[in-house]
Amino acid sequence: MGRGLGLRNVGVRFGGLTALDDVSLDVPPGTVTGVIGPNGAGKTTLFNVVCGFVSPDVGTMTLDGQPFRPRPHRLTRLGIARTLQGTGLFAGLTVLENVMTGANHRARTGFLAALFALPRADRDERRLRAQALNALDRLGVAAHAARLPGTLPFAVRQRVALARALVARPRLLLLDEPAGGLGDEDVRQLADLIRDLPGRAVDPCSVLLVEHHMDLVMSTCDQVVVLDFGRVVATGTAEQVRTAPAVVEAYLGAAVDDPAPTPGPRSAAAPQPPATADGR
Ligand SMILES: Nc1ncnc2c1ncn2[C@@H]1O[C@H](COP(=O)(O)OP(=O)(O)O)[C@@H](O)[C@H]1O
């Protein structure tokens, strides 16, 4: 029960279906932990539990050693930032203004006051602006500060969304399937980016990456947790889990040394080859 995020024996049921079963994991500060698993394994449920959208039926969570009961509207105050599938940027605000909304809770006066430049908000506004520019710069997209998100490629918008998350100086950054909708080259760039994320934050930050894109997780994460039918079937480095029989079984549902592995029952229903770059 150290620093960072900890889950102990977390269980979630939806009616008769067990979505998470006795899940325990740690996301230490300064590291990237990936959660992978086939469709229906419980990844989104796990993400929702950490965001407070779903309350676990059993189990406990801690953040930096303190008992932790997330609520969606209090995440920022708890030091948690997340990016969602898609980027969730405001279409009518510039890139810079979008990132400024991420630092909102840290300004003494509100973001709106800052936006409309009310006199007392002047100093806050300048500081917010500087912090937002700095975050954009750390993610290599400061040149787009004055643009509207809709005019930018998805990969750039995604960096902007990450800048907005980092400007809140989170202790914990949650990424939900960031590779969704990206092509091969963008996924490679995203991998470089994610690997450096804890270092781009101002303070040590834990990153939890929920993603079924196997290559992305394997190439970015210090620690990988593999879910199957709601249970943790393997935890370790990418190298350790890659060859774990339970993982091979979960992803392929077939013999390892089959020259052309037959897809498992779930992959047949929703094709999801584990080792390709367009894993969705
Ligand atoms: N709100 C819900 N109500 C009922 N069943 C759900 C709900 N959310 C998820 N499930 C079920 O829980 C299991 C895990 O789903 P999910 O967490 O979405 O898996 P993943 O994200 O790994 O694909 C699935 O069997 C899914 O159908």
Ligand SMILES: [Mg+2]
């Ligand atoms: Mg999901």
